[in-house]
Amino acid sequence: MSAPLQLLATLTAGRVGGVHAQNLRPLAAQVLVGKSVEEAAALAPAIFSLCGVAQGVAVRAASTVAGGGEFVMTAAIERALSLEAIKLHLWRLMLDWPVLFGRAPERQRFAFVLKRIDQVSDERSAYEAGGAVLDLVARELLAGFINSLREPRNLSEFADACRRSGSIGDALARLIEAGASDPIDHPVPLLAPLPASVFADALPGGWPDAEYCRAPHLSGDVYETGPLARHVNNPLVARLVIHRHRIAARLFARVVELSDCASRLRHPLPGDMPALVDVAPLPAGGALARIETARGVLLHALRLDGATVSDYAIVAPTEWNFRPGGVFEQEGAGWAAPDVAYADWRLRALALALDPCVAYEVTVTEEAVSDA
Amino acid sequence: MCLAIPARIVEKLDGGAARVDLGGVRKEISLALVDDAGIGDYVIVHVGYALSKLDPEEAAKTLALFEASGLDLAAIAEGNA
Numbered sequence: 001m002s003a004p005l006q007l008l009a010t011l012t013a014g015r016v017g018g019v020h021a022q023n024l025r026p027l028a029a030q031v032l033v034g035k036s037v038e039e040a041a042a043l044a045p046a047i048f049s050l051c052g053v054a055q056g057v058a059v060r061a062a063s064t065v066a067g068g069g070e071f072v073m074t075a076a077i078e079r080a081l082s083l084e085a086i087k088l089h090l091w092r093l094m095l096d097w098p099v100l101f102g103r104a105p106e107r108q109r110f111a112f113v114l115k116r117i118d119q120v121s122d123e124r125s126a127y128e129a130g131g132a133v134l135d136l137v138a139r140e141l142l143a144g145f146i147n148s149l150r151e152p153r154n155l156s157e158f159a160d161a162c163r164r165s166g167s168i169g170d171a172l173a174r175l176i177e178a179g180a181s182d183p184i185d186h187p188v189p190l191l192a193p194l195p196a197s198v199f200a201d202a203l204p205g206g207w208p209d210a211e212y213c214r215a216p217h218l219s220g221d222v223y224e225t226g227p228l229a230r231h232v233n234n235p236l237v238a239r240l241v242i243h244r245h246r247i248a249a250r251l252f253a254r255v256v257e258l259s260d261c262a263s264r265l266r267h268p269l270p271g272d273m274p275a276l277v278d279v280a281p282l283p284a285g286g287a288l289a290r291i292e293t294a295r296g297v298l299l300h301a302l303r304l305d306g307a308t309v310s311d312y313a314i315v316a317p318t319e320w321n322f323r324p325g326g327v328f329e330q331e332g333a334g335w336a337a338p339d340v341a342y343a344d345w346r347l348r349a350l351a352l353a354l355d356p357c358v359a360y361e362v363t364v365t366e367e368a369v370s371d372a
Numbered sequence: 373m374c375l376a377i378p379a380r381i382v383e384k385l386d387g388g389a390a391r392v393d394l395g396g397v398r399k400e401i402s403l404a405l406v407d408d409a410g411i412g413d414y415v416i417v418h419v420g421y422a423l424s425k426l427d428p429e430e431a432a433k434t435l436a437l438f439e440a441s442g443l444d445l446a447a448i449a450e451g452n453a
Contacts, residue, residue: 004448026448028375031441046434049376049416049423095421107388107404114405358374359419 005322005360007351009332009343012367016343019332021322025358027213029300029314037063040309050357051293053084055314057277058289058300065279065287066304073277075268079126081276081291082264083117086133088294089258090114093140096352097171097251100345106167120265130265137259140166141252145236155243158236168255175248181346182244183335188222188327190229191297191320196280196290199299206283208301208313215323216299216315224327225296225320226355227253230274231260246331247346250353257294286311295355296320321354328354340364375448377438378414378431379422392417395438395446 004025010018031047032040041059045052057080061071094110113136120129144164145152152158159176162169175181202219204212217223228246231237231253240249264270279289286303296317303311322328332350337343343364351360379392379399388404394417403409406422414431415422426434438448 026375026443028441028443031437031443043437046430047376047437049374049418052376107402111405 003359003361005318005356005358007322007328007332007347007360007362009347009362009364010367011337011340011343011364013369014336014338016335016337016347016364017333019329019347021324021326021328023214023319023322025318027210027314029213029312032059032309032312035309036307037067037304037309040312050088051084051295051298053080054291054293054298055300057081058291058298058314059302061277061279061291062287062289062300062302063304063309065281065289066285066302067307071277071279071289073269073275075123078264078268078276079120079123081293082261082268083120083126083129085261085294086258086265087114087117089254089261092254092352092355093168093258098167100349100352101171101174103167127266130262133262133265134259137255137262140168141172141255142169144169155245158239168251172248172251175251175349176240176245178346178349180244181248181335181350182241182246182331183333184330187246188224188330190232191218191223191225193230193274193292193297194290196278196288196299199290199297200280200282200288203282203288203301207286207311208288208299208315210313213313213315214319215325216320222323222326223320224354225317226250227257227294229296230292231256247349247353254355293317295357316357318356318358322356340366374418375438375443376416376434377448378426378434379417380431381409381411381413381415384411390422392422395435395448397446 006022008020009016032043041056044055044059048055057077064071090110090113095105098105116132117129120126142165144161152161155176159173163173228250232241234256237249237253237256240252276292279287281287286301289300291298298317299315301313302309332347344362347362351362377395379394381390382393383391385391388402389400390403391398391400401417402421406415406425409415409422409425414426414428416424416426
């Protein structure tokens, strides 16, 4: 076992149970302690490979407020965050989801899009790149819906509409045809975009300690964070949720979010979408920055001693979704599977839909039924 | 929140792949997402892909930071690529 996130389950008498997300990755925020604010802000993007922009913005936002200033969100920050989120969404959609269905990752196509995105240098090129992403969403997912004059009447027509689009639509159709994926009557609630002050007020002891960072909650309740939580009110996403196709709903929500990111790239700081970043002071000093990232809500808590970082904590989206008793463990258990191969496939689909930011391995063990 | 440990390319392989040294751990990765990466270059790796190239000075600074942090670099590297 080498991946830092181990996802374990048992198959007993045709039912999946004993689902356990074992998270071995280190809490690396301590690397920033003892650094000056400027050093920490420069280090964060260098040490976090996937979401370096968001981590860097979080350091600057939290340190500004902790130092008595006011964080001002700008169009340039919004564009940078949106570009990073677009890359991460496309990574999953082009490299990882095809593999789940036995197809090759679309490496060349992704590399081509990545180069286009990396050429964004100003307002105009951001606007054009946003347009290219919107075109991709329309071709890949929505073409089948746009070409029909009426909404699909049932899930079969929904899947057909998806399939008439590109490879992402095809993946969605296959997920729907694989059957409902939500085995629980009371699913883990979705964490809607909330201001930083709500998280700050609910932190036990006014600070996210190591235990909280490993297993975050809001006033004791477990939540799911990510695109589904942000887009569950989209009518097509909601339709999949109602039919208990939560894995498919998460994939659809990711594409909806991709189009939102493209819109923010073209028209930053929109009045009709939730703010991507805000900061709240913490009860015993310091500040808490909240950033909506591709994978969900990211929290940075910081305390200063003069101009030096004296304490630091990061609560990442992966810890919300893969914490003990979290959405992966709850939704991953309690359903029928004909064999280990299918159980393994569906748990990998669930993990991919919940989108951990580290490598993971799924292991399903078949257990004999006791005669006793 | 995957950690960005610089990996040094030690061998180019067929099919746009390469072998890298990541904190003493050898891994095979894809170079499909970066241009003109050669032996000796440093790259940032995530789940089997080189994400970006890094100049040697920047790579040395980041590696020194990770080593000074007390984090188990080899264990992180093992799971990163």
